[in-house]
Amino acid sequence: MKILALAAISTSLLIASPLAQKAKEAGLKPIPNDKKELHKLIDNPKNPITSMKVELGKKLYFDPRLSKSNLISCNTCHNLATGGTDGVSAAIGHKWTANPHHLNSPTVYNAVFFSAQFWDGRDPDLEKQAQGPIQAHPEMAATKDHVVNTVTSMPQYVGEFKAAYGDNVEIDFEKITDTIATFERTLVTPSRFDKFLNGDSNALNKDEKKGLQTFIDKGCTTCHNGVGLGQDMNAFEVTAKYKHRNIGDFRGDANGMVKVPTLRNIVETAPYFHNGAIWDLKEAVIEMGRIQLGLDLSEAEAESITIFLKSLTGTKPNVMYPQLPARTASTPKPNAN
Amino acid sequence: MKILALAAISTSLLIASPLAQKAKEAGLKPIPNDKKELHKLIDNPKNPITSMKVELGKKLYFDPRLSKSNLISCNTCHNLATGGTDGVSAAIGHKWTANPHHLNSPTVYNAVFFSAQFWDGRDPDLEKQAQGPIQAHPEMAATKDHVVNTVTSMPQYVGEFKAAYGDNVEIDFEKITDTIATFERTLVTPSRFDKFLNGDSNALNKDEKKGLQTFIDKGCTTCHNGVGLGQDMNAFEVTAKYKHRNIGDFRGDANGMVKVPTLRNIVETAPYFHNGAIWDLKEAVIEMGRIQLGLDLSEAEAESITIFLKSLTGTKPNVMYPQLPARTASTPKPNAN
Numbered sequence: 073m074k075i076l077a078l079a080a081i082s083t084s085l086l087i088a089s090p091l092a093q094k095a096k097e098a099g100l101k102p103i104p105n106d107k108k109e110l111h112k113l114i115d116n117p118k119n120p121i122t123s124m125k126v127e128l129g130k131k132l133y134f135d136p137r138l139s140k141s142n143l144i145s146c147n148t149c150h151n152l153a154t155g156g157t158d159g160v161s162a163a164i165g166h167k168w169t170a171n172p173h174h175l176n177s178p179t180v181y182n183a184v185f186f187s188a189q190f191w192d193g194r195d196p197d198l199e200k201q202a203q204g205p206i207q208a209h210p211e212m213a214a215t216k217d218h219v220v221n222t223v224t225s226m227p228q229y230v231g232e233f234k235a236a237y238g239d240n241v242e243i244d245f246e247k248i249t250d251t252i253a254t255f256e257r258t259l260v261t262p263s264r265f266d267k268f269l270n271g272d273s274n275a276l277n278k279d280e281k282k283g284l285q286t287f288i289d290k291g292c293t294t295c296h297n298g299v300g301l302g303q304d305m306n307a308f309e310v311t312a313k314y315k316h317r318n319i320g321d322f323r324g325d326a327n328g329m330v331k332v333p334t335l336r337n338i339v340e341t342a343p344y345f346h347n348g349a350i351w352d353l354k355e356a357v358i359e360m361g362r363i364q365l366g367l368d369l370s371e372a373e374a375e376s377i378t379i380f381l382k383s384l385t386g387t388k389p390n391v392m393y394p395q396l397p398a399r400t401a402s403t404p405k406p407n408a409n
Numbered sequence: 410m411k412i413l414a415l416a417a418i419s420t421s422l423l424i425a426s427p428l429a430q431k432a433k434e435a436g437l438k439p440i441p442n443d444k445k446e447l448h449k450l451i452d453n454p455k456n457p458i459t460s461m462k463v464e465l466g467k468k469l470y471f472d473p474r475l476s477k478s479n480l481i482s483c484n485t486c487h488n489l490a491t492g493g494t495d496g497v498s499a500a501i502g503h504k505w506t507a508n509p510h511h512l513n514s515p516t517v518y519n520a521v522f523f524s525a526q527f528w529d530g531r532d533p534d535l536e537k538q539a540q541g542p543i544q545a546h547p548e549m550a551a552t553k554d555h556v557v558n559t560v561t562s563m564p565q566y567v568g569e570f571k572a573a574y575g576d577n578v579e580i581d582f583e584k585i586t587d588t589i590a591t592f593e594r595t596l597v598t599p600s601r602f603d604k605f606l607n608g609d610s611n612a613l614n615k616d617e618k619k620g621l622q623t624f625i626d627k628g629c630t631t632c633h634n635g636v637g638l639g640q641d642m643n644a645f646e647v648t649a650k651y652k653h654r655n656i657g658d659f660r661g662d663a664n665g666m667v668k669v670p671t672l673r674n675i676v677e678t679a680p681y682f683h684n685g686a687i688w689d690l691k692e693a694v695i696e697m698g699r700i701q702l703g704l705d706l707s708e709a710e711a712e713s714i715t716i717f718l719k720s721l722t723g724t725k726p727n728v729m730y731p732q733l734p735a736r737t738a739s740t741p742k743p744n745a746n
Contacts, residue, residue: 134490142496143485153471153733159479160743168505168745340735352738385735393728396490398677401689406497408505 089273091281098288099297102269103182103262103386113299114184114257119199119250121257124236129255131232131394132248137222139212141166142406146202146252149177149211152391155340156181156259161348165205166213167408176348181388182336184257185300191346193331198253199246206249216245221404223248228397261337261386268383276383283380286373291365295332301384302332336384354378426610428618435625436634439606440599440723450636451521451594456536456587458594461573466592468569468731469585474559476549478503479743483539483589486514486548489728492677493518493596498685502542503550504745513685518725519673521594522637528683530668535590536583543586553582558741560585565734598674598723605720613720620717623710628702632669638721639669673721691715 104110115121132138136145144165149158156179162170163177175191183189189201205211206219223229224243233241233251241247265284267275276284287293296302330346343349344356354374361369369377441447452458469475473482481502486495493516499507500514512528520526526538542548543556560566561580570578570588578584602621604612613621624630633639667683680686681693691711698706706714 136488136491137496141501143501148480151473153731154473155735159474159736160745164478164480164745170745342736351742388732391730393730394490395725398492398722399496399679405688408497408501408507 089268091285092269092271092273094288095269095284095293098293100269100288100293100301101297101299102266103260103299105262105266105270110260114260116197116199116253116257119254121254122236124232125251125254126258128229128232128236129251129253130391131229131396132223132252133255134394135396137396137399137403137406138206138214138219138248139166140214140218140406141408143408144212146180146205149205150180152180152259152388155179155337156183157341159342161343163211165211166209169210171210174347176343176346178331178333179337179341180256181259181261181386182300182334184260185298185334186303186331188303188331191331193329198256199250202249202252202256203245218404219248220245221402225400225403226397227400258389261388263336263384263386265383266386276380279376279379280383281380283376283378283383286376287380290361290367290369290373290377292360292377295364296335301335303334335381336386338381339385353381357381426605428622429606429608429610431625432606432621432630435630437606437625437630437638438634438636439603440597440636442599442603442607447597451597453534453536453590453594456591458591459573461569462588462591463595465566465569465573466588466590467728468566468733469560469589470592471731472733474733474736474740474743475543475551475556475585476503477551477555477743478745480745481549483517483542486542487517489517489596489725492516492674493520494678496679498680500548502548503546506547508547511684513680513683515668515670516674516678517593518596518598518723519637519671521597522635522671523640523668525640525668528668530666535593536587539586539589539593540582555741556585557582558739562737562740563734564737595726598725600673600721600723602720603723613717616713616716617720618717620713620715620720623713624717627698627704627706627710627714629697629714632701633672638672640671672718673723675718676722690718694718 104113111121133146136143136148138145149163149165150156151158158164158177161176162174164170178191183201184198187196189195189198190204195201195204206214207216220243223233230243233243233247236251237247264275264280287296333346338344339353342353343351344353345359350356350359357374357377358369361367361374441450448458470483473480473485475482486500486502487493488495495501495514498513499511501507515528520538521535524533526532526535527541532538532541543551544553557580560570567580570580570584573588574584601612601617624633670683675681676690679690680688681690682696687693687696694711694714695706698704698711
């Protein structure tokens with residue numbers, strides 16, 4: 073009996089289930105179990121991850137003084153407590169201004185796996201991305217000078233930059249945003265789905281496996297693939313039929329291309345789509361079937377896919393809330409106007 | 410030699426220095442070293458501290474979905490990363506509205522030591538205080554129903570309330586704000602000053618001791634006393650002479666009484682005074698000398714007091730940033746208007 077049991081376990085560990093194999097063939101990839109392999113996947117050779125940069129980047133990520141008003145940090149819209157996002161349809165920033173294109177804040181969790189950042193995919197990586205919202209007027213509304221003067225006005229920050237990059241570090245805007253990006257690169261959330269793809273065939277239950285099967289069979293993996301389950305650009309089809317639901321109207325990109333958002337932690341990141349038009353996950357699944365795949369998914373199919381999607385909720389990294397350096401006489405004053 | 414060294418240490422530990430004695434006679438009190446004694450000081454017998462309530466209260470404290478917009482949490486204005494405050498002159502809340510009386514957000518750290526809450530001292534404790542900003546229109550702008558419906562819409566929250574209070578708990582607005590207050594009661598920050606008052610005569614250096622001496626001699630302890638170094642109400646004198654500096658104009662209380670703010674972590678809580686009118690600590694010390702004590706402090710005296718005040722920066726409790734429950738179909742939608 074013992075030998076049989078062991079044999080059963082080792083089979084499930086060593087031989088991926090046919091469904092896991094099929095998922096991989098459909099383009100789905102796990103977050104690697106192996107730490108070195110994961111590090112290679114999330115690292116940027118031009119801006120390598122070090123523990124000192126991560127710790128400093130975390131402080132900057134949570135520091136509202138980087139914004140013009142001193143009230144908005146990266147974490148305001150990409151809140152690590154709520155799935156890495158803000159839970160409102162369109163981002164609201166400086167002076168309570170909504171995003172002019174009514175764009176929804178994408179989650180920062182697992183954003184490292186995207187090959188393009190922003191809904192219109194205009195930036196290639198998190199280093200470049202981090203420069204945008206800090207300066208955008210409806211977001212943090214800061215100038216580069218404001219950010220650099222704020223950071224360099226506090227000796228503790230200067231000391232931590234020197235510790236992270238060497239005594240000759242030039243603390244410019246790019247160095248600051250690179251450091252924020254380094255922190256963001258570590259925000260990956262392995263889930264039971266990853267365990268399943270990595271060979272543990274019991275990591276998903278029967279209903280979740282059925283949902284994954286449906287997810288693949290219906291063609292969802294055409295766009296939602298890779299480690300991020302959504303990483304490249306895709307045309308967002310908007311037919312007149314659906315315009316009344318305000319699903320489309322994407323104006324960020326002239327060709328109507330929209331980045332395919334990740335499905336990881338999807339139950340935590342409502343409302344859905346680039347414009348946050350739909351709050352219910354199953355409804356979003358049905359709508360995507362109609363718009364993107366030209367399919368009328370049955371209630372049962374949509375429910376099944378939704379059950380699978382819930383298995384993508386991952387374990388978040390432990391983040392100790394930072395203690396930020398105290399401002400000094402030379403720290404720029406907040407300006408709420 | 411060894412015996413002599415030990416004797417010297419035990420003397421410093423057992424016999425408080427004459428200055429510490431004098432400080433106590435002037436009304437200054439330390440945060441107790443003894444955990445039981447501290448617990449007694451911060452606990453509320455009507456709302457006793459338990460670890461489950463603290464953990465749940467922390468989540469609620471950081472949850473922006475308690476606000477009408479879903480964008481503002483208790484931590485937005487009382488940010489635990491920046492001295493327990495927001496670092497702007499007047500609090501800015503819902504729809505980017507500044508506090509109509511131009512009142513500065515007081516720090517939440519050590520607020521448990523106050524005998525009155527709010528600048529006009531209208532509430533007796535943190536339990537009552539926590540009900541205010543959540544409902545205030547220029548702050549979180551929520552109705553009691555919004556708060557209760559939000560919390561009870563998430564099964565994880567309901568489960569945690571049951572675990573904390575028993576299965577028959579009624580999750581009403583008061584229970585929610587009581588739980589937030591329980592978390593806030595734990596936010597105390599012992600400093601080197603406390604070590605000094607508790608008998609370690611080497612915990613302050615020579616300059617800090619001199620500053621403490623000046624602080625007492627000049628009469629600062631008349632208002633800044635107790636464990637909080639500022640806890641009761643006091644008339645805020647506004648003479649015509651200083652009106653141009655906009656130090657006064659307190660309209661929250663008909664008698665012009667203003668709560669004496671704590672001096673703990675004062676280097677982290679600029680700008681100063683109920684209206685956040687002054688950013689520089691030494692300048693604030695000089696102004697208080699003029700307005701409240703009728704003294705013209707010399708530069709050297711103000712500098713000395715400031716050096717002492719810096720020793721009041723305390724060790725903050727470690728706060729793991731929470732993972733909040735995911736919203737459900739019945740969670741009230743955000744309303745930014």
